[in-house]
Amino acid sequence: MSTTTNTVVLFKEDPGRGWVEEKHMEVTKQDFNADAVELKEGEVLLKIKYLSLDPYMRGRMQTKAKSYSAPFEIGKPLQAGGIGEVYRVGKGTTLKTGDLVLGFVEWAQWFVAAEKGLKKLEIFDGVPISYNLGVLGMPGITAYGGLMKIGEPKEGETVYVSGAAGAVGLLVGQLARLRGCRVVGSAGTDDKVKVLLEEAGYDAAFNYKTVKSLDAAFKEHCPKGIDIYFDNVGGEMLDVALTHMNVHSRIPVCGAISQYNASEQYGVKNLMQTVIKRIKIQGFLSTDLYGDQELVKNFTKDVVALVKEGKIVYKEHIVEGIENAPSAFVGLLKGANTGKQIIKVA
Template sequence: MAGVEVSNKQVILKNHVVGFPKESDMEVKTSMITLKVPEDCEGFLLKNLYLSCDPYMRSRMTKHERPTYVESFIPGSPISGYGVGRVVDSRHPNFKTGDLVWGMTGWEEYSLITSALSFFKIEHTDVTLSYYTGILGMPGLTAYAGFFEVASPKKGERVYISAASGAVGQLVGQLAKLSGCYVVGSAGSKEKVDLLKSKFGFDDAFNYKEEEDLDAALRKYFPEGIDIYFENVGGKMLDAVLMNMRLHGRIPVCGMISQYNLLQPEGVHNLFNLITKRLRMEGFLVFDYYHLYPKYLEMIIPHIKEGKVSYVEDVAEGLETAPSALIGLFTGRNVGKQVVVVARE
């Protein structure tokens, strides 16, 4: 198949986005691609199988005035994100034709990868392949690093997770339970709350949309306070949590999805609690923990195979569904990890 010219469906960003993104900010186009790596390129050509929809991608849809941790998408070009694919041609010494890999790829049927720094070869193929967009990929390592490396949990501690049914939150809760912690999560629908308690084994969960007073809700579920808050939401939720943290509590900051589409982010008013309660609030990026990936796999794969850890995916079929799937993240439409199937093998 290498060397053949084929059509290549792509998801293109039309223009940089201000405010809440819309499906119409993206369009699906078709170009042509030759399935052969150019002679002057030490890369590989990837047939994309699964694409990952992740909240951080919203930031890449905006043109930034200052340097940030990840580059903005280029209008008129395919957007990119984490995905799983099969190598169809290669000039890279570490990846050969036929290899399954995951890493940062284009939202298109085929991608020419010129930098393999963010790619991992998939060695364990006896688990669900799409899991490498989630529990066995970037979100899984994010949950592991944020909880164990940043939060440093102790048995018996009280853990609260916002956006708890999402790609990262659902795993953090289960890791916390396996560590002997008391775990409560919040989500935005009854279906998600039920999932947290019945599927993921959280001790309790609540629908934040039904709570008029978040401070009161947290006092109800954590009468003795919170030791670890895994932060995915920001804004009013963070403000309420700060009032309910225990002495020497830790807040690993993974994301703040409630703020991503606001032209003016909300202020946080209860930061003085950081001082009086001697709290540690620390942001982190998964890139800094890639070196722990083999250790993480060694821990998590047996848990998956033994049924000690569950993972729920929300699957959209076909590349043309990708814009809708991505926008759905910001209205809470997805239940579990949002995955787009480009091709099934």
């Protein structure tokens, strides 16, 4: 088998503040022959099957901003976590043709990767391989580690999750429920709220866009206050939630998607609540969590078992075709997805 082109998505322009648009990315077709491309020692050629699109990528589009992750380079391919099938192998590799691997790849149909940066996938009966980019991957350990290590849930506590129908939030609520907590979530459409209540087992949920006010919503759905707020949204949502937190409550800060495309950052006004109520607020990264071997061990054991036993409901928002990745990414930032945003490349 050979191919004469490789479809690759390039980072074309820094969007600055404000919304990312498709024009900031460029779909290109490059000359490519899978049977002839040179492989150095320790390299393999991957045929990309799935790509993961995640909100943190928005930060990598700010080329002049300091962040925890290096910015994308203008004119170069965008990058993402992905699953690929080994098509060819170079000298000195242990992988074999046909192996499925997980790694950091380009937004492309084909990618030459160093074997040392790849992980051979373990295949579980009845579990889609794309779950390794979601519930069994980075979003999964983000949900599990943020809740367990920072949130420290206790039976009977109230857990509130913003962005609850996303890749991380959907799992957080279910894990909290399994530990005997009362779980409340918010999302941006009535259909997402329905998923939370009818499929993910949330005790209560609301559409933050249509409620009379966030304050009224918290009074209604969290009448005993909030013990753990798993924050995916930041901004006004965090500001109002602070006034409903209980004494010695905890806030794992996973993200602030309401601010990623804001032309002006929202100034949180209620931080004095952290002193009055002795609230713990802690931001975290998945890379921190992967460094905790005991946590990773427990995550793998617990979540794989829950998925295989059907005790966890997980949803994927799959868009087919690498050429549709730019529009899918814009949609992700605007909340068009329910569950994990995936690009099916092949």
